[in-house]
Amino acid sequence: MIRVGIIGAGFMGRMHFDAYQKHSARAQVVTLCDKEAARRIGDWRDAIGNLGDYGSIRRDFSSVKPSADYHELLNNPAIDLIDICAPTFLHREIAVAALAAGKHVLCEKPMAATLVECDAMIAAAEKTDRTFMIAQCTRFWPEYVFLKQLVETEKYGRLESLHLRRQAARPGYTLNNWINNPELSGGMILDLHIHDVDYALFLLGKPKAIEVSGVYNPQFGADRVYAFWHYDKNRPIVLEGFWDMPPDYPFNAGISAKFEHAAVHWDMASQKPLTVYLAGGGTETPEFPVADGYIAEIGYFLDCVEQNKKPTHSTPQESRMAVALALAEGESLRTGKPVDLV
Numbered sequence: 168m169i170r171v172g173i174i175g176a177g178f179m180g181r182m183h184f185d186a187y188q189k190h191s192a193r194a195q196v197v198t199l200c201d202k203e204a205a206r207r208i209g210d211w212r213d214a215i216g217n218l219g220d221y222g223s224i225r226r227d228f229s230s231v232k233p234s235a236d237y238h239e240l241l242n243n244p245a246i247d248l249i250d251i252c253a254p255t256f257l258h259r260e261i262a263v264a265a266l267a268a269g270k271h272v273l274c275e276k277p278m279a280a281t282l283v284e285c286d287a288m289i290a291a292a293e294k295t296d297r298t299f300m301i302a303q304c305t306r307f308w309p310e311y312v313f314l315k316q317l318v319e320t321e322k323y324g325r326l327e328s329l330h331l332r333r334q335a336a337r338p339g340y341t342l343n344n345w346i347n348n349p350e351l352s353g354g355m356i357l358d359l360h361i362h363d364v365d366y367a368l369f370l371l372g373k374p375k376a377i378e379v380s381g382v383y384n385p386q387f388g389a390d391r392v393y394a395f396w397h398y399d400k401n402r403p404i405v406l407e408g409f410w411d412m413p414p415d416y417p418f419n420a421g422i423s424a425k426f427e428h429a430a431v432h433w434d435m436a437s438q439k440p441l442t443v444y445l446a447g448g449g450t451e452t453p454e455f456p457v458a459d460g461y462i463a464e465i466g467y468f469l470d471c472v473e474q475n476k477k478p479t480h481s482t483p484q485e486s487r488m489a490v491a492l493a494l495a496e497g498e499s500l501r502t503g504k505p506v507d508l509v
């Protein structure tokens with residue numbers, strides 16, 4: 168049994184806690200750490216995010232020890248795995264300390280808000296045999312796993328164009344609103360758009376060039392981006408991200424992909440299933456075995472820990488590259504200069 172300590176019991180801490188319950192035969196959350204007294208005992212009424220309100224669901228916390236200080240978890244030999252769901256500005260500090268303490272570490276995305284911090288995390292991971300992964304959940308999300316399979320197998324021929332989108336109202340849900348301070352969260356480009364940046368890297372590799380258009384807001388940073396990722400001529404790949412809409416605008420993640428012999432369409436906000444539109448007419452709606460990407464990503468991470476292997480499906484170097492490209496897009500929006508592909 169892998170014993171887990173979650174640090175940061177806000178929106179993502181709650182999502183991860185619930186995902187571990189789906190893996191209860193091999194992992195158990197033994198400690199929940201948060202600075203907020205209510206959250207570390209699982210009162211999640213105000214721990215809401217962009218994927219709906221599950222705060223009122225009742226859970227059994229009888230075997231979960233609350234903690235106010237994350238160092239307690241690092242010093243506790245009864246904890247094998249530290250799951251970091253704290254705000255982005257704490258990722259480096261906690262991950263480096265947890266790896267040095269001999270823990271396996273799963274850390275929420277984005278890896279960190281600067282490349283210097285990412286490098287410190289990678290260096291800490293290289294000094295240990297422990298397993299370290301950034302929770303880039305989109306790679307594990309059923310609809311995106313399906314798209315990856317279509318691109319690899321060419322079931323419907325070659326991918327001819329792709330539009331990945333992530334669209335939202337300005338977030339107002341994190342504790343003390345840290346998410347709206349770009350120095351703490353990295354802003355929209357690192358908090359939201361990074362999902363599609365990381366996924367596009369996973370799907371197609373590093374592009375030859377990126378052109379961006381969008382909005383740079385002096386207070387909030389890059390608030391809106393349309394990024395054109397260039398691979399081959401006549402193969403448009405567009406990544407769209409924004410979180411500058413009015414409060415009731417629904418959160419959406421979406422895919423429109425055109426293959427030689429079919430098109431794929433999905434919008435999370437529509438609550439309709441991903442649909443394949445066949446070139447000869449007619450549609451298909453594939454069924455997906457796993458409910459969401461958090462459950463799948465944690466399942467994969469537990470596999471790696473059990474087999475004592477480094478993740479190959481989402482490596483720290485790839486997570487760093489996603490941060491690098493997202494930051495480069497944001498810098499281009501700020502300066503008006505071309506995207507520097509680092």
Ligand SMILES: NC(=O)c1ccc[n+]([C@@H]2O[C@H](COP(=O)([O-])OP(=O)(O)OC[C@H]3O[C@@H](n4cnc5c(N)ncnc54)[C@H](O)[C@@H]3O)[C@@H](O)[C@H]2O)c1
Pocket residue numbers: 174175176177178179180200201202203206214215216235236237252253254255257275276277302304340341342358
């Ligand atoms: N993968 C995804 O889909 C996804 C979605 C949302 C957020 N995230 C990421 O998850 C992370 C957390 O975001 P969130 O929305 O859950 O934020 P949140 O504000 O809801 O929760 C963060 C929690 O961390 C706690 N915390 C702060 N400092 C702490 C400390 N020193 N020790 C212990 N606890 C501390 C806060 O009290 C708060 O409860 C961020 O990095 C964010 O980018 C990922």
